Amino acid sequence: MSLNTVKRYARIPSAEDLRRPPPYRHSMVDPYRDHLRARLTRQPDVPVTHLLAEIRAPGYSGSANLLVRHLTQGRAEPERVPPSPRRLVTRLTSKPENLPAHHRRHLDDLITGCPPMTTLAQRVREFAATLTRRRGRDPDARTDAVLADDLPALHRFVHGLRKDNEAVLAGLTLPHGNDPTEGVVNKITLLKRQTHGRASSALLRKRILLNQ
Incomplete structure (x- = not known):
């Protein structure tokens, strides 16, 4: 084992903390996941043929095997295990419209259930808008707002930006850069x-x- 693996095992309080939800690719069944979850909650032993008929009516065009695989993988069950920090960072830094619907709903649930996460998501999206739309005319106002939040990790990030303020301001405002070089x-x-x-x-x- 590597040293980082040993450290990761040493830090966790219990083996349950090592559980991670498996990554799944987008499926044709995903738009009907909410219906399947509600249906299975009311009647856990409902036949798959009934579920197939119910989702074909609103437009499902996939096969029965795809639905069976979707159910056997547990994808119709609620997400009980929180995502790993790396996966959560990926969801926070992605555009909401680019996330699958169930990931977006799960992220919204996690954000609204924790006030610091709500603030963090807001600051991340504001910073992303500053980068993509080059809104760097008044960086001090944005950094002051971040420093007023109770997020020490972001405070270190802001202090690092202020140490090289002129270069950051040039990168966020000027149309030219050193990307080709x-x-x-x-x-x-x-x-x-x-x-x-x-x-x-x-x-x-x-x-x-x-x-x-």
Whole structure:
């Protein structure tokens, strides 16, 4: 085992904390999940053929095998296990309209049930809007609002931004950046690593020129 794995096991208070919901791909049954959950709650032994007929009426066009697989995987059951921190970060930093409906509902439940999470989600979405829409004209007002919240981790992030305030302001307002330069540097580094110890600098120079 790696050192990080040992640390992760040492930090948890019980084995139940290691449980993680398995990742599932989007399925044609997902739009009817709420109906299936409500139906199975009222009548747990309802035949699958009845469920199939009920969701075909509003427009389900998948197969019966897909529905059976959906049910046997437990995807029609409520999400009792909270998502891992990494998965929760992914949901927080994604656009709400890009999330599956059940992930969006689950995220909303987690956010509304915890006031610090509500504030965190609001700040993350505000920062994302600042980045994507280049609303960096008045960064001090936004950072002051973050510092007023009871979120110490975000306070460290804001202090780091303020240390390089001019560069951050330029990146959020100016239409130009060093993205093309960084791309060329990354390409040269990749070519250098591919031929490391097996080719001369002359061959590396030719490969760089031919890849421009």
